[in-house]
Amino acid sequence: MSQATEAGQVAPARLPPTVDTGAIAWLRKNLFSSVGNSLTTIVLAGLLVWLAVWFIDWALLKATFQAESGQACVGTGGACWALINDKLRLIFFGSFPYEEQWRPLLAILAMIAMLVLSCDRRMWNWRLAIVWAIGSFVTFLLMFGQIHIPVTLIFVVALLAGAGGYLLRRATAPDMERIAWIVLMALGALYLVLRVAGVIRGAAIPVAPFEYVETGLWGGLPVTMILATYGLAAAFPYGILLALGRRSNLPLIRALCVGFIELIRGVPLISLLIMASFLLPLFLPPGVSFDKFLRAQVAVILFAGAYIAEVVRGGLQSLPKGQFEAADAMGLNYAQKTAFIVLPQALRVVIPPLINTFIGFFKDTTLVLVIGIFDFLNTANAALVDPKWAGFPGEVYLFAAFVYFCFCYSMSRYSKYLERELNKGTQR
Amino acid sequence: MAIAQAGPPKARVAPWNDPVIRGWFFQLVVIGSVALLAWYLVSNTIENLERQQISTGFGYLGQEAGFEIGDSLIPYSPADTYARAIFVGILNTLRVSVIGIVLATILGTLIGVGRLSPNWLLAKICEWYVEAFRNVPLLLWLFLIYKLISDLFPGPRQAISLLWDTIFLTNRGVYFPVPFAHDVHSWIGVGLLVGIAGAWLIHRWARARQAATGQPFPSIWVGAGVIVGVPVLVWLMGGAPTAFSVPALKGFNFQGGIVIQPEFTALLVGLVVYTSAFVAEIVRSGILALHKGQSEAAYSLGLSRAQAMRLVLLPQALRVIVPPMTSQYLNITKNSSLAIAIGYPDLVASINVTINQTGQAIENVLIIMAAYLSVSLTISLFMNWYNRQIALKER
Structure with a gap:
């Protein structure tokens, strides 16, 4: 559009504004906004490409994925992933009996399922207690193989739950619920009194589907x-x-x-x-x-x-x-x-x-x-001890670092997401 | 009709409903059960100690330690006492903590500011640096760095030499040349102190003049010149001794110069890269916590990006940054105890050997706690003092 300045005079038309949307504009704004900026971008991009080429060459192109021993990897100039391949079960499960290693695997899955379910905000009520009770029982049953639950423990829990529920709910709960709490509390107290008095003998409910594995053998x-x-x-x-x-x-x-x-x-x-x-x-x-x-x-x-x-x-x-x-x-x-x-x-x-x-x-x-x-890092260390695979610590530690990173990074993303979700009410 | 008594009527409360009495009752119950637990543990301990015939008391500190320490700031030999061995450990902990705190602060601030850069690539790289180092355990980084140093660096005979055969990189450490001891060195130290004091005075004078007249003065450059210049002048006046003890290969290892042990290097590098990721996040959130108007106002006054950062944004952000930074400094000090896993002889390592040799666990644990608590307390006191200095001066 032209502007009239003085009578009869017409100002020269201006150039159209430079593009400020699209890929080129984004590049110009974020990577090449000034001379210094362009230089930084070029140097960093060069470094990144060099690093990426070196890493792909080392980790993929020249790497050994299958081998009998570390001898096959010497002199290739690439990563020795065959070591991870060979020692995977040692790194993840430590010295847990080899035949039984499906148990720690299922225990890991049970714990992950338990944690993932706990992340859902719809579960943040009495359901959480049930998820954790079942999840923990399954995890420890798989890890130990046998669990003996003392009857006394069950009644102590009943006493504590009854007392807690009654104290907190007595003013608001309907009669039936109040009576239920009192009955729970009374049952627990009655059993404990009889147990202390010696009328009832201590007993345990055995749950023993698998072979017992002591904690000294746990690992990974x-x-x-x-x-x-x-x-x-x-x-x-x-x-x-x-x-x-x-x-x-x-x-x-x-x-x-x-x-x-x-x-x-x-x-x-x-x-x-x-x-x-x-x-x-x-x-x-x-x-x-x-x-x-x-x-x-x-x-x-x-x-x-x-x-x-x-x-x-x-x-x-x-x-x-x-x-x-x-x-x-x-x-x-x-x-x-x-x-x-x-x-x-x-x-x-x-x-x-x-x-x-x-x-x-x-x-x-x-x-x-x-x-x-023998936690996860220590079993990774243990994988390095084998003289057959000596000399490739970098691969093992990188692998362990990757596993830790997956866990920690996903949890930190979840915490960021939750922070936004929980603040929705107070921030616009 | 009775006349109402003056003042509020005294409420009659049963003792079990009186909050004051109830408060004291609960406190006595809690303190009583803690005391009972403590008595139980102590009586067990005394019984166990007697049964295992372990002596008590700090008398062992005067006995001969008998173990080697690979890296020491003060002269130490296995014939020295346990007390000296533990002191060597404390000095090593302090050395790696102090250097680590300084380097992590510098690196972390650079990366935190880098994450806010208008350059997208730089910001992304800084972001991934933070994520990569924050989400992997420090101990894993320490192992990785330590193994890389001992694998990638050659033995002394094939050492990598830098700067015309004066610095050598080997898997037994990095060797540097040092000047031979000379009388002038202590005077150079005095000169350095004088230079720092002079720079501080110049800085004060420049600020006062700028406040009074508006004339700026390049006090940073002049100050840096004074700090470097005075010691150099002292060195020249002392006859400019240039004799250096240069490391040289003799037999299987290097002689002369000074050496930085690979354990120290690995621990320091690990602590610095790990903590700098946390420092970067603190710096970034401190700057982001400022109102956008602050940077806009600074730019509209005509300040450059660097000036706005140095004069307007960072001083205000510091108020948000300093408290969490204090806890990061405490973390570095505490995390330096991971040294034990890669064999750097810090306090915990010395104590661990001492416990194994003497069996006196309780006394040694008390020493650890006292040492770390006093270091933590010193750092906290210093940072709280600094926090008060930079806090907003309100009426």
């Missing part, structure tokens, strides 16, 4: 997954208690929680693991010995609890004071206030950082190798 990915998952799952309730204790206005309890959290967070996990392997045997009465795997699990739980407590504290601090005051004004007691008002709001805020904590612990379980437990 199931060990890493069990240490991280159950370490964090067990640390979660006690981390919440620590966080509540730290925010409590009872001075002694607060001091106790602050002291514990800061002490644990101040020292490295390795020193705790060394401590667990040297000190736990000293702490227990003579004759009682503690399985090495369980020692590591206890150290991970102690450690994780302190970190979870700090994450949960962040959520507690983000709640406005009015929420606490409103709960007090409604006449709720401390347990009701915490269970119905405070925790549902506080935990919602901290779910994404909790997943990041989980990723951290998934990686930190590698440290258990210093006390001689």
Whole structure:
């Protein structure tokens, strides 16, 4: 369009604007916007292409995929994936009896299924407890092969569940449900009284479909997954208690929680693991010995609890004071206030950082190798020991790194997605 | 009609409903059960110690350690005491932590700023760097780097030499030349301190002048010149000694110069690349947390991208960055304990050998905890002080 400037004068037509959509415009805007930028792009692209060519050459073109021993790979100038091929089962399952290795494989799948189901927000209610109960039972049954469930344990759980349900629901539940909680509690109490009095003998329900495999033979990915998952799952309730204790206005309890959290967070996990392997045997009465795997699990739980407590504290601090005051004004007691008002709001805020904590612990379980437990990284190390395959550590570590990356990266993507989802209500 | 009493009526509450009494009751119950548990553990421990005839107390610290330490900042031999061996370990932990903190901060800041670059390729590469290093365990990186160093670098006889046969790369470490000890060296150190003090004074004067007159002064370049110049001047005045101890191959290994052990290199590189990925995320989110108007206002004032970053964006972003950065610095210190897995003799490694030799686990665990807690506390105190310095000064 032309513009009239003065009477009779017509301004010369301007050039049309440069394209600002399409591939060329994108390139110009993002890669070649200035001289410096263009230079950076060219140098980086050159480096990337050189690296990619070298990597494809090494990892695919010159690589050996099938071989009897490492001798076949020497001098090819390529990767020796035949080593991974040969040692795959050792890396994934450690020294689990060879014939029975379908069990840890199914256990891994069961745990992955359990974790994936837990990611679905529609499951975040009583269904989660059922998924975890079934998932854990299947996992440990497959790993151990035999589980003996003490009858006492069942009734202790009944007593605790009944008492908890009654305390929280007595004001709101219909009569039938209240009676059900009381009956559950009474059954548990009755059994325990009779058991202590000696009227009933202790018994166990054996579930023993497979051959028993002790924890000393466990290894590989199931060990890493069990240490991280159950370490964090067990640390979660006690981390919440620590966080509540730290925010409590009872001075002694607060001091106790602050002291514990800061002490644990101040020292490295390795020193705790060394401590667990040297000190736990000293702490227990003579004759009682503690399985090495369980020692590591206890150290991970102690450690994780302190970190979870700090994450949960962040959520507690983000709640406005009015929420606490409103709960007090409604006449709720401390347990009701915490269970119905405070925790549902506080935990919602901290779910994404909790997943990041989980990723951290998934990686930190590698440290258990210093006390001689065969986690995934340590079985990868074990694959290097075989003199038949000596001299190819890079391939094994790259493979292990790839497996860890798949787990951690997918969890971090999920945590990012969840953060967006959960903030939909507060952000536009 | 009775007249109402002044003041609120005193509520009569049963003792089990009085929050104060209830609070004390619960606290006593909790403290009591913790004390009971502690008593149980301690009595078990005493019994076990007696049964296994392990002595207690810190007396062993004065005994001869009898184990080698491959890498030490102070003179050490197996004939020295346990106390000295543990001290060597603490110094090694501090050395790798301090150097690691400095390098990870620099590298992490560069990558974090790189992720915000207008250049798409650079931003993507920085993003993948972060994802790759963050999502794989540090211990795996340490093993990989350590194996690569010992596999890719040749033995001393086929060492790769750099800079006209003065620096040698081998699988036993990197050998550097060092100047022979000379009296002037301590004076160069003094000169360096004087230079730093001078640069700081020049910087203050330049800021005061710019505030008063608006005249800028290139205080960074002048300051750098002073810091380098004064020690060089001292060196020249001291007769400019140029004698170097250059490493040379004698027999099966190099003699002379100084060596950086492969364990130290692997640990340092691993710590730096792993932590820098986290630092990059902190820096990036700190800059992104600023309101967009800040950068727009800086550009509309005519500042260049670098100036806007240095004068407007980074100082404000620092307030968001410093607290999480503190915990990353603590993480480096704690993660340096992974040294034990690749054989770098840090504090945990020294303590581990000591426990195995003396059997006195409790005392050694106490030493570990005290050492790490005091290092952590020092870093926290320093970073909190720095945080107060850069915090928004409000009335």
